[in-house]
Amino acid sequence: xxxxxxxxxxxxxxxxxxxxxxxxxxxxxxxxxxxxxxxxxxxxxxxxxxxxxxxxxxxxxxxxxxxxxxxxxxxxxxxxxxxxxxxxxxxxxxxxxxxxxxxxxxxxxxxxxxxxxxxxxxxxxxxxxxxxxxxxxxxxxxxxxxxxxxxxxxxxxxxxxxxxxxxxxxxxxxxxxxxxxxxxxxxxxxxxxxxxxxxxxxxxxxxxxxxxxxxxxxxxxxxxxxxxxxxxxxxxxxxxxxxxxxxxxxxxxxxxxxxxxxxxxxxxxxxxxxxxxxxxxxxxxxxxxxxxxxxxxxxxxxxxxxxxxxxxxxxxxxxxxxxxxxx
Amino acid sequence: xxxxxxxxxxxxxxxxxxxxxxxxxxxxxxxxxxxxxxxxxxxxxxxxxxxxxxxxxxxxxxxxxxxxxxxxxxxxxxxxxxxxxxxxxxxxxxxxxxxxxxxxxxxxxxxxxxxxxxxxxxxxxxxxxxxxxxxxxxxxxxxxxxxxxxxxxxxxxxxxxxxxxxxxxxxxxxxxxxxxxxxxxxxxxxxxxxxxxxxxxxxxxxxxxxxxxxxxxxxxxxxxxxxxxxxxxxxxxxxxxxxxxxxxxxxxxxxxxxxxxxxxxxxxxxxxxxxxxxxxxxxxxxxxxxxxxxxxxxxxxxxxxxxxxxxxxxxxxxxxxxxxxxxxxxxxxxxxxxxxxxxxxxxxxxxxxxxxxxxxxxxxxxxx
Numbered sequence: 001x002x003x004x005x006x007x008x009x010x011x012x013x014x015x016x017x018x019x020x021x022x023x024x025x026x027x028x029x030x031x032x033x034x035x036x037x038x039x040x041x042x043x044x045x046x047x048x049x050x051x052x053x054x055x056x057x058x059x060x061x062x063x064x065x066x067x068x069x070x071x072x073x074x075x076x077x078x079x080x081x082x083x084x085x086x087x088x089x090x091x092x093x094x095x096x097x098x099x100x101x102x103x104x105x106x107x108x109x110x111x112x113x114x115x116x117x118x119x120x121x122x123x124x125x126x127x128x129x130x131x132x133x134x135x136x137x138x139x140x141x142x143x144x145x146x147x148x149x150x151x152x153x154x155x156x157x158x159x160x161x162x163x164x165x166x167x168x169x170x171x172x173x174x175x176x177x178x179x180x181x182x183x184x185x186x187x188x189x190x191x192x193x194x195x196x197x198x199x200x201x202x203x204x205x206x207x208x209x210x211x212x213x214x215x216x217x218x219x220x221x222x223x224x225x226x227x228x229x230x231x232x233x234x235x236x237x238x239x240x241x242x243x244x245x246x247x248x249x250x251x252x253x254x255x256x257x258x259x260x261x262x263x264x265x266x267x268x269x270x271x272x273x274x275x276x277x278x279x280x281x282x283x284x285x286x287x288x289x290x291x292x293x294x295x296x297x298x299x300x301x302x303x304x305x306x307x308x309x310x311x312x313x314x315x316x317x318x319x320x321x322x323x324x325x326x327x
Numbered sequence: 328x329x330x331x332x333x334x335x336x337x338x339x340x341x342x343x344x345x346x347x348x349x350x351x352x353x354x355x356x357x358x359x360x361x362x363x364x365x366x367x368x369x370x371x372x373x374x375x376x377x378x379x380x381x382x383x384x385x386x387x388x389x390x391x392x393x394x395x396x397x398x399x400x401x402x403x404x405x406x407x408x409x410x411x412x413x414x415x416x417x418x419x420x421x422x423x424x425x426x427x428x429x430x431x432x433x434x435x436x437x438x439x440x441x442x443x444x445x446x447x448x449x450x451x452x453x454x455x456x457x458x459x460x461x462x463x464x465x466x467x468x469x470x471x472x473x474x475x476x477x478x479x480x481x482x483x484x485x486x487x488x489x490x491x492x493x494x495x496x497x498x499x500x501x502x503x504x505x506x507x508x509x510x511x512x513x514x515x516x517x518x519x520x521x522x523x524x525x526x527x528x529x530x531x532x533x534x535x536x537x538x539x540x541x542x543x544x545x546x547x548x549x550x551x552x553x554x555x556x557x558x559x560x561x562x563x564x565x566x567x568x569x570x571x572x573x574x575x576x577x578x579x580x581x582x583x584x585x586x587x588x589x590x591x592x593x594x595x596x597x598x599x600x601x602x603x604x605x606x607x608x609x610x611x612x613x614x615x616x617x618x619x620x621x622x623x624x625x626x627x628x629x630x631x632x633x634x635x636x637x638x639x640x641x642x643x644x645x646x647x648x649x650x651x652x653x654x655x656x657x658x659x660x661x662x663x664x665x666x667x668x669x670x671x672x673x674x675x676x677x678x679x680x681x682x683x684x685x686x687x688x689x690x691x692x693x694x695x
Contacts, residue, residue, distance in 0.1 A: 023475075025474065051473075051474045052474070056501065057497070057500055057501060057504070059497040059500070059501065061463065061493065061494055061497050062463055062466070062494070062497035062498060062500075062501050064463075065460065065462070065463020065464060065466070065467065065494060065497075065498070066463050066464075066466050066467035066470055066498070066501065067467060068463065068464050068467055069403075069452075069463060069464035069465060069466060069467020069468040069469075069470070069471065069481070070467040070468065070470050070471040070474075071467070072452065072464065072467070072468060072471075073401065073467070073468040073471035073472060073475075073477075073479070073481075074471055074475055074477075075467075075470075075471040075474060075475070077467075089493075092457055092460060093460060093463065093494075096455050096456075096457050096460060097455060097460050097464070100455065101453060102659050102660070102661065102662065103438065103659050103660055104435055104438055104439050104443070104445075104453055104455065105434070105435060105445055105447065105453035106432075106435050106436030106438060106659060107658075107659040107662075108433075108434075108435075108445065108446065108447040108453060109445070109447055109452070109453050110662055141660050142660050142661065144661070165661075165662040166661045166662055194665060194667055241665040241667050241668045242667065242668065243667055244667055244668065245667060279671055280671050
């Protein structure tokens, strides 16, 4: 067991998976000699060479579209979109092609492909290097969406994503790359897709979160614990397929549900969680299903005061917990 | 196919084929036309709701598909690719099953509109409706072939209208950089639904763009089957040698409206429509084979009878096959099923069918 940063866990997983399976390739912008703008693929080109670590032109649609084709012809691509903000030229390939291929061919073709994309704010990235874009993609049947929050989960889930026979979108919060450390065993463990984790046990309220917000939720849980409010934190880890039972079991126990996400509030992923809880745990609720999320402006503003205004943080979450607890 | 001569004709020899090859090519072209005409009859008779046609493209499609190796090479076709699919291993029955969208339709099990062919056994990529997306799939297949050193060639085809999509640029650029075993076929029929080529392209030929990617671009008369064959053979050989991609533009004609929901007399001049048959590859190739002594009257009659029997049998079969069962409609979203996403038993979120409290049939159907 060794202490590793979030990005070290991801890089190690890529290296180990590529050693295990020669059909795995990595492709994207600057992923070769440079090793990616965040160094997630550092060292891969030196070890695996031009054929398996491919610097693409600035063509997101090609990165995904060619990965789809390669996946149909015996390759297992791990594509990198440099920033989640830049994924939209590939949206059609993800939505209309990768996610529908198995269904539309009646299981004739599958697309075993992983798309990694750094997302999230709080990094002075402004409108186009800070976005949380998961809601656009969790709406799509046929696409799995993963957002890990710890190095341990990142490794286990990335292994599962790469080994999965369907397309998986794997979002990594940029702010966590070097600020989050955790124990990562040297074993070939996997974490199954579609399974949440209860990361903090509690009794009075369930907080549902993922990615960076799963950390902030834990910090907020510690703060309010000192005030005598016991909250349970459910880290979803996989957004689609969602682990409904983990959410519902917790809410049925605590009777209250607070959903935290960094994305714009309106129509965000948390809205679906709220709907599930309202539909399927209504009889257990003794307070309104509540969301804490980013404000509905078209992006994270750059100036640090404005960015702080935008970002959900542990204080805002703790405040929300207190209000809901008092309901 | 019985050919009475003991040595091959000069025509066959001139392109390095046998008379049997030429007859087989003619058979595919004529079969594609017969299947296509049957589709329109079935549509007008109210048997199938929609037709999208390949009439006028068949000669180019068969000539161009012919040099590829079936079940080794790949084609990502488009919605007019009936003859391409027939030349690459699908049958008239396979095509008609897609028109009827029956459960055993090998393209999609009745999930896709007619014209969205695809078949894993024959390395024909399943296609969608947003045009030119298949460009990148074929490039990716070629990339995989290069990495895995399989010796495969990947081809895709589309109309000149589709050639304006950004995916075509991204794909050609990448295929050229990596010298991938890839062929882009533009079947230029002069119209993107109703918009004439002059409003889609600033140049006469899409093939002119090839030089911008540093690859060969060739223009070929789509009514000349053997010219199409030769252009494709050269491109396939080149790809197989590792010398990179080729753009082939075949000038073809669109004999029908865009689809069964289109009325082309609204936007095409009468004179132009009247002249179309003189550019049709089917009669031209038939005359060419007759003249070369490859196609006798007797052989032609035999082929016509075989085709009619095949299309009749295919129609009867497709007509009689069962529709897909709605209880299967949730299957193959993923390779495995995900009961964790099963909708609540009252089914409001399932597929709009249940709606009664206590009725769990829809929900349980969702995870069958």
